[in-house]
Amino acid sequence: MALLSVEDLKVYFPIKGGIFARTLDYVRAVDSVSFDIEPGQTVGLIGESGSGKSTTGRAIVGLSKITAGKISFDGEDITKYVGKNRSSYRRGVQMIFQDAYSSLDPKRRVLDLVAEPLRNFEKLTKAEERRRVDELLEIVGLGPENAIKYPHEFSGGQRQRIGIARAVALKPRLIIADEPVSALDLSVQAQVLNYLKHIQQEFKLAYLFISHDLGVVKYMCDHLLIMHRGRFVERGGRADIYENPTHIYTKQLIAAIPDPDPEKKDDSMARRARINQEYETLKTMHYDPNGRVYDLRAVSDTHSVALPE
Numbered sequence: 176m177a178l179l180s181v182e183d184l185k186v187y188f189p190i191k192g193g194i195f196a197r198t199l200d201y202v203r204a205v206d207s208v209s210f211d212i213e214p215g216q217t218v219g220l221i222g223e224s225g226s227g228k229s230t231t232g233r234a235i236v237g238l239s240k241i242t243a244g245k246i247s248f249d250g251e252d253i254t255k256y257v258g259k260n261r262s263s264y265r266r267g268v269q270m271i272f273q274d275a276y277s278s279l280d281p282k283r284r285v286l287d288l289v290a291e292p293l294r295n296f297e298k299l300t301k302a303e304e305r306r307r308v309d310e311l312l313e314i315v316g317l318g319p320e321n322a323i324k325y326p327h328e329f330s331g332g333q334r335q336r337i338g339i340a341r342a343v344a345l346k347p348r349l350i351i352a353d354e355p356v357s358a359l360d361l362s363v364q365a366q367v368l369n370y371l372k373h374i375q376q377e378f379k380l381a382y383l384f385i386s387h388d389l390g391v392v393k394y395m396c397d398h399l400l401i402m403h404r405g406r407f408v409e410r411g412g413r414a415d416i417y418e419n420p421t422h423i424y425t426k427q428l429i430a431a432i433p434d435p436d437p438e439k440k441d442d443s444m445a446r447r448a449r450i451n452q453e454y455e456t457l458k459t460m461h462y463d464p465n466g467r468v469y470d471l472r473a474v475s476d477t478h479s480v481a482l483p484e
Contacts, residue, residue: 177211184244219396273354332363411478
């Protein structure tokens, strides 16, 4: 049984206008997407800015209002509880945000920030709470002495690790990581990604890893969902997406991955130019007359692509 099951999820934002601010149309940020996450699995949700990937993650944890659809967690329909104080779900699903600094109260010490979920859901003594916080900081590579410091005293990578410590405090079963390393430089990215992998093994976590960077996703994820214009254009395993990209949008994303070999710079640029030209030529075949992405169709047992009938 899937740990998380999302069925036909829609998140629409109204466009209002006129004297009476009537609803004229909707921005279809997420438009009928469905997917499952198995226990311990890492699923990558990839797309450019505005594709709807972050809105999908925020809807699952209740930070964006769901227009329609169904969310099941561990076999239970929790759609009506999303965003409300539902202990089993709020404990079981946590989120790591892209901007660690804005998600940490600058007036509170690390001790209070990491202990906040423990105070909300568990009744610990002061000594037990401090011991748990120290353990969590050790897990993410920060010593107990850092518990008395404030967020501004840390680097960007260290603040992100504080956010990770807070996210795993309640031993959740699923973490939604929304662009967790996009604001960090490459060396710090590697550190944070390794901590995420280590924590996954220790706590048997599942991840929904949201990113625009297919290079990072290739390192982290087993299964990939490619999102564009609020819908999935392609879905499959790592080999399906990287070795056999089929939708023209996926091909563009793959071509955008930088090649570390400087001698292949010209070849990479030529390949990107060729893919971009192919996109302009074939995009009418991959989108309906209204620009909407087609429904997914299976091209193999593990690979689906948005194609016309």
